[in-house]
Amino acid sequence: MNKKIAQTTQVWLVAAILLLSTRLVALTRTDSPDERDRGDVPGWVMITVMTAIVVIALLAVFREQVVTAVQNAFDSVSNAK
Numbered sequence: 001m002n003k004k005i006a007q008t009t010q011v012w013l014v015a016a017i018l019l020l021s022t023r024l025v026a027l028t029r030t031d032s033p034d035e036r037d038r039g040d041v042p043g044w045v046m047i048t049v050m051t052a053i054v055v056i057a058l059l060a061v062f063r064e065q066v067v068t069a070v071q072n073a074f075d076s077v078s079n080a081k
Contacts, residue, residue, distance in 0.1 A: 007061050014057040021050050 025046045059066060 010057055010060055014053060017053055018050055021046050021053075 025043055
């Protein structure tokens with residue numbers, strides 16, 4: 001498969017997952033006073049999951065650039081005297 005097509009497919013897949021997960025959070029929310037007191041644990045779990053998905057998707061697409069940037073950062077710190 002063409003690299004550009006694969007990247008576009010990954011972006012659309014991540015966008016679809018984010019959209020579906022935000023819809024899921026909206027469906028699981030309750031407005032009863034008893035439920036508000038216990039906090040918004042499902043919301044925070046979904047935010048954490050969505051953030052992990054975005055990071056994984058970005059690393060999948062830009063892995064080489066991220067590795068190069070981190071190596072350059074480590075090299076500049078270790079060579080600084």
